[in-house]
Amino acid sequence: MKTNLQFARATAKAETIDPERAWKQLLARDPEAEFFYAVATTGVFCRPNCKSRQPRRENVWFFASLQAAQAAGFRACMRCKPCAPRSNPLDKVRGYLEKNLDRPVPLAELGRVAGLSPFTVQRLFKKGLGVSPLQYQRALRAGRLRNKLKDGGSVTDAIYEAGFGSSSRAYEGSALGMTPARFAQGGKGEKIGWCASSTPFGWMVVGATERGLCWLALGGTATEAEASLRAEFPLATLRRDPSLAHLVSAALAGVRDGSDLFAGRDHAEALDLRGTVFQLRVWQALRAIPRGETRTYSQLAREMGQPNATRAVARACALNRVAVVVPCHRVIGASGSLTGYRWGVERKRQMLEAERA
Ligand SMILES: [Zn+2]
Structure with a gap:
């Protein structure tokens, strides 16, 4: 055993485990700790979350891999079964x-x-x-x-x-009388003012509730752009309001020079984004992409700290109701291809070109 322990000491050193930190994780039985520990007095090695009696510090050896623990002559613990694939x-x-x-x-x-x-x-x-x-x-x-x-x-x-029904949480304490779900279901009971303007990227129609901009679509004609609003909120009361043209200018400013007039309370314009907590987080992440830059869906997922949610991120981007201001056009395919765009890939290309200029 003696030579094995000497070997163990060398191995543990070679694999650079911080023994102070490892000991703390062992004491806490940290289920996420990645190393193994062996107890010299019993000849057994364990995962840090083993339920067996806590060993004395001076008898403990740390190993980065179970092979290293075995090579040092330790047996696998019967209780925590360190050789079995780790159960999550x-x-x-x-x-x-x-x-x-x-x-x-x-x-x-x-x-x-x-x-x-x-x-x-x-x-x-x-x-x-x-x-x-x-x-x-x-x-x-x-x-x-x-x-x-x-x-x-x-x-x-x-x-x-599944949307987590918990979108309610994002709205708790707000003066909002309607849940995001109802808003999504056609805007029943909602009053939405709208206005269409011709822009370098086609006709732009903006829709706004009393809380702020809730819709921005692009279309080949004013009629097409307006129709998309009606299709999205078939149950809302829509009223044409030419005074909302400032919202179009504010949106275009983001493409022209990157200024964000929708950035918060102190800014000129308000946004009325409604969705699940997850959607709101994705849209927030989109708004954080600077003008002139692009991201892939997986980059965006990683930036949100949820690297496994790439597909869900892509879907949330596709459900964006406020084009340009929530710049889903700044998300492209992993290969650099433009992939799709709800308002036409050609418009996406034009906007990205304008932003790179
Ligand atoms: Zn054990």
Whole structure:
């Protein structure tokens, strides 16, 4: 054993594990810690989240890989089975929630299921799925998610697509009388003023509620542009309002020189974006792309900290209701191709050219 331990010391050093940090992770039984530890007195090695008795610091060896631990002569622990593929606590929690759809499952219970603290469950969940366990349950109960999962889609896509009913959260405390869902369902009860103007990129029609710009479409003719507004909000009361032409100018300023007149309360114009929390985040990320630059969908997903959500990001871009101001035209294909554009690829090309100038 002695020579093995000497070897172990050399190996652990070679693989540059920070022993201070590793020891802290071991004490915390951190489920995300990537290393292995062995206990000299028992000859056994474990994953850091093993439930076995806490070893004494001076008997512990750290290894970056299980091969290294084995090579040093340690046996795999029977309890945490470090040689088995690592089970993801998130999968366990998710499976449990999906089996208990009929009732709200408290965080403490999820903690017991995963063998983690409720706080850790919450954090892992948000990190892995972008939402809290509570939001996930709400979406599950809403049924939409269940159907999506049944269709065989990926979980990540399904939860984003399910919309999380939690868009309400984005509007809590606001004076808004209508939920984003109703707004999306044709704008029932909403009053929308609109105005169409000819621009270098075709006819532009803007629609605005009393809260701000809610629609911007491009079309080949004024009629076509107006029709897109009616199609999007068939149940809203639409009223032509030439005084809204300033919104067209403000939108064009973004393409011309990158100025953002819709950037917030202190600015000239207001935006009335409504969507799920996820959609709003995507649209926000789009607005952060500077004039003259482009991103791919996967870059955007990474910038949002959700690298697995590329497809959901693409869909949120496609559902953008406020072209130009929420510059979905600045997103292109991974190969550099322009891919699609709701308002015509040729217009996208023209706008990108104008922005590069
Ligand atoms: Zn163990």
